[in-house]
Structures are given as C-alpha cells and as structure tokens.
Amino acid sequence: MGEVKAGGHLDRRAVVNKLLEGRDDLLVVTGLGSASYDVMAAGDHDHNYYLWAAMGSAAMVGLGIAETQPEKHVLVITGDGEQLMGFGALATIALRAPNNMTIAVLDNGHFGETGMQESHAGRGIELSKVAGACGFAHASKITELDGVEALREAIYRRDGLTLATIKIKAENLPRVLPPRDGVHIKNRFRMAMGHQPI
C-alpha cells in the first residue's frame, strides 16, 4: 500500500457541528481522543457518552445502546485509528444490523493523539469499504460538507445500519475536554434514559 490517501480537507469541528445540528433525541457515543473533544466543543449534553479509554470500543458501546433504545437514534463519532482497533466489531455490528445506528468515522488518515503517525486508513484501508463488505446497509465516503448534511438527515430516517468515513484535515485543534468522571457520565446518561443509579 504505497499510495498515500491520508484524510481530506474538511474541518473536523465544522463536520461534528453539522452532524449534531438540531440533534433531537440523538444518543451520541464518542471514541477516545479528538472525536471526544470535537463533540464536547459542539456542546456538552446528557445524551453524550464519552470514552476516555478502551480504544476500539466506541462502536460496540453504540451497539449496546442501539439494541436497548430501539426508539432512539444512536450516532457513534470516532476516529479512524479508534475504529481500526475495533475492526472486528464492524462484523459483529453488521450481524445485528440495528437500523437506528450510524457510525461516523472522522478519518484524517493519522493517529492524531500520538504525533500524527500515518494510520492504516491513511495508507489505503478505506473503512467504508470494510463496512460495505461486512453488509452495512449504507457505507459511504464523504469528502464535502454537503455530504455531511446528507448523513445528518439520514440518521433520522432509520433506513438501515450506516457507516460513513468523513475525510477531515489532519490537524490537532485546541482540546475541549469532556468530563472525565466515568461514573458521572454513566449516571447522567442513564438518568436521561429514565434509569436511576443503583
């Protein structure tokens, strides 16, 4: 894989702002690192669940929520590196195929948190093709902001399991840190779903 296809030109914060516009009943899970900062920058919310570790787990947390909250819409926002560590999860999720779940991979083709080393995505592995091969109903690559708006509208249509790679600029923006107290974020989310702490 000699050819370099790293990322794109979209601004990650503009992308996430667009995705979360008018977010209604949307439940959001974020992969650790920049994806969490982007979602926090767009505004904290009781319906956000931020991961700070367990790399590769964001999409599986999203699946668990999608299965238990079938009337709501679930959006997983994560990076290409985080999803690459949960590569097999795409197969697991495809078998369940919840129609209320969308995975948005912010793909800058790099491991941004650790010094911008080029990732597998940056070296030619296109995660939307992987999702398509696994049987996701919708799998696409988005390079322009109007494509992000189309994805945002599709989240609420519930017409099948979706993954989109969104090609963003490889850059580290100022960090906007979400709460780090895992118990607090958990209980806040669960209470928003109508469940009390034990």
Place this chain on the structure above:
Amino acid sequence: MNLALQGNPAQVDWQEDVYRVLKNHDVKHIAYVPDAGHSTAIRRAEADNEMTSIVLTTEEEGIGYLAGAWLGGQRGALLLQSSGVGNCINTLALQQMARFPLLMVITMRGDWAEFNGWQNPMGQATEATLRAMGVLTWRADTPEEVEPLLHGAATMAYNGDSATALLLGQRLIGEKKWVK
C-alpha cells in the same frame, strides 16, 4: 484429527444452571465467544425471544457492548473462554472507571489435565489477571457449585456495579483428549 469431550457424568446439569441463573437475574443480553462448556447457555439464549445474543469476533467487544446495554437500561453477561480473558484486559478499564455491572462466565483451559500446553500460559494467569484489573472472582470445580457461585457473582455485579467472574474449572467441564 478429532477432538472429543469426555464429560464426567453429573447428576446436576450445571450447563442448564448457568442459563437459569442468568435468566433469574433478568439478564437480557448474552455476549459470547463460543466454547463447548457454554454451548447450552448459548443455545438457550439464542432460542430465547427475551434475550439478545451477540456473537463476538473477540471478547473485549463484549465489554463495550454490555456497557452500552447498561447505559440503555438492561443487564447482560459475557461468556468466554479463559484465553479470551487476555483479550479483555485493557478494555476492563471501561468497567473500572464507569462502574457498570459486568458479569463474566469463563470456561477454563490450561487449568487441569490440559492436553494442549499452549493453553497453559493464559489458563494459569487468568484469575490473577482478572484480579489485577479489579474483577472479583470465584471458581467452580464441581457441578453443585455452579448455581450458588454464579448467583453470588451475579448478585454482586448487579447490586454493586462491580465486575465479577465465575471460572468454570476444567475438572468440572471434563477432560478433553486427542482422539485418532
């Protein structure tokens, strides 16, 4: 090369007990990587319309999944083999930091009369690594122990927002031998 299970004839159907205890604790989600010792629970869960069964490509996927299910308001359990515990170690941080209930039922390899020495390193390290990551552990070596110990582990997981594991020993499961 065929492998055959030489099970010890047991009065107590401990495999059925596993499913029944999970059901009694209102478990709605079974995430698993298959093992012969879990076959009854998996088959029963797959046939149970009130349970969602999730087959995983690797065990740590189950930790994320069950965290999500708990966020959505439902209980689950993770069924795995001892070798899969090694795959879970880093992901257990999610449980420790968020403190959601995580019940693991683990069939042991590399534990007793193991024919495949390559199973021994992880089998011998299973309980120690779980404990190192803050998981409460028990082990069952006889059929009669399975039901009370699993009930105890489930109670402490769901009432204590804890990670708990029941190890099902190889003496319980039965010796696996090479068969020509």
